[in-house]
Amino acid sequence: MIYEGVVYRPPSEADSLLVQVTIGCSWNRCTFCNMYKDKQYRIRSMEEIMADLREAVPYRDRIRRIFLCDGDALALPAPFLTKILEEIKRLFPSIDGVRVYASSRDVLQKEPRELESFAKLGLDMAYIGLESGSDKVLAAVNKGITKQEMIDAAARLRNAGIKQSVSVISGLGGEKMSKEHILETADALNKMQPEYLGMLVLHEGEDTGLYYVTEEQGLRVPSSRQVLEEMRLLIDRLELNDCFFTSAHVSNYFYVKGRLSREKQKILAQIDGAY
Ligand code: SF4
Incomplete structure (x- = not known):
């Protein structure tokens, strides 16, 4: 199995x-993300990918998922x-x-029938x-996509039968746009209806490989209080049918998890207890 550079996974x-x-x-242009800044984007050769897959076959009884x-495997051409x-x-029938990680841009560039075909071949979840x-926040951090496009991409995935695990970043609006950032995020999520939701925190340090702060953007690492306030406001405003929430990402200060449809009040109480 050959890996090039640092490899990230959820x-x-x-x-x-x-x-x-x-x-x-x-894409590699989001101002807050340095995960792949040291890599020039390219598609690996099919021969290399097939060789990696074949190498793992002897261990297939222990492999549950691939x-x-x-950063965004869904950017690959459909064929x-x-x-x-x-x-x-x-090779791994069981x-x-x-x-995959996927940007909403990749999703919208695929035909609905292509997404359905991926789902039939086993692609069961995209991390968005x-x-x-x-x-305003998306434009400020050069995400290269709008809220409505994110919502449209979510509908396309849902219709194709591909689940969504969506991440949001506390602190991305800075202190000034904190409320707008969270209220608009809750509204987008209520329309996207993801199955999983993770809250990350804007992080400091270029060598961490995490979401990081760029001073030119006027962003600073949010205080733990701001993170708690944003988490509380977000969860309070969410109306999700069946979504598992977690703040387990290593960037976060405070760990809560639960199914929002039935454990929302319990999660809110845990956050209140942390102030
Ligand atoms: S946040 Fe995602 S889309 Fe943006 S540069 Fe990082 S990996 Fe690419």
Whole structure:
């Protein structure tokens, strides 16, 4: 198995087989993210990807899921991704699913029938960085996409049968736009209806590989109080049918988790207890 550079995966994919199908992120311009700044985006050759998959076959009884790295595997051309998914299905017929990081831009660039075909081949979840539902915040951090496009992409995934795990970032609006950032984020999430939601925190330090602060953006690491206030306001405003919330990401100061449909009050009480 060959890995190039630092390889990232969501906390919930800790036990998954990680296979790099692209190197870096095809966008790579979000001002708060340095995960792939040291990588020039490219698609790995099909031969390399197939060799990695074949190498893992002797261990397939221990592999439950496969996560396709790096930053946005859904940016791959549809026939290329289809070939990878078909080979995974052939070599690992018993796994529970294949997962990817994806930008909403990638989703909207795929035809609905292509997404449906990916789902049939085992792609069961996409990790999407919403970051904020505020168009002002999204523009300020150069996310390159709007709130409405995020909502449209979510509908396209849902219709195709692909679950969404969405992340948002506390502190991304700074102190000045904190309330707008959270209220707009809650509104976007209520329209997206993700199955999973994670809250990250704007982080400091260029070498952490985490979301980081750029002084030119006028952003500072939010205080723990601001994080708690933003988390509380967000959860209070969410109306999600069946969504599991977690703040387990390593960037966060405060860990809560629970199913929002039935444990919302319990989570709010835990946050209140942390003030
Ligand atoms: S946040 Fe996501 S889309 Fe933006 S640069 Fe980082 S990996 Fe790429």
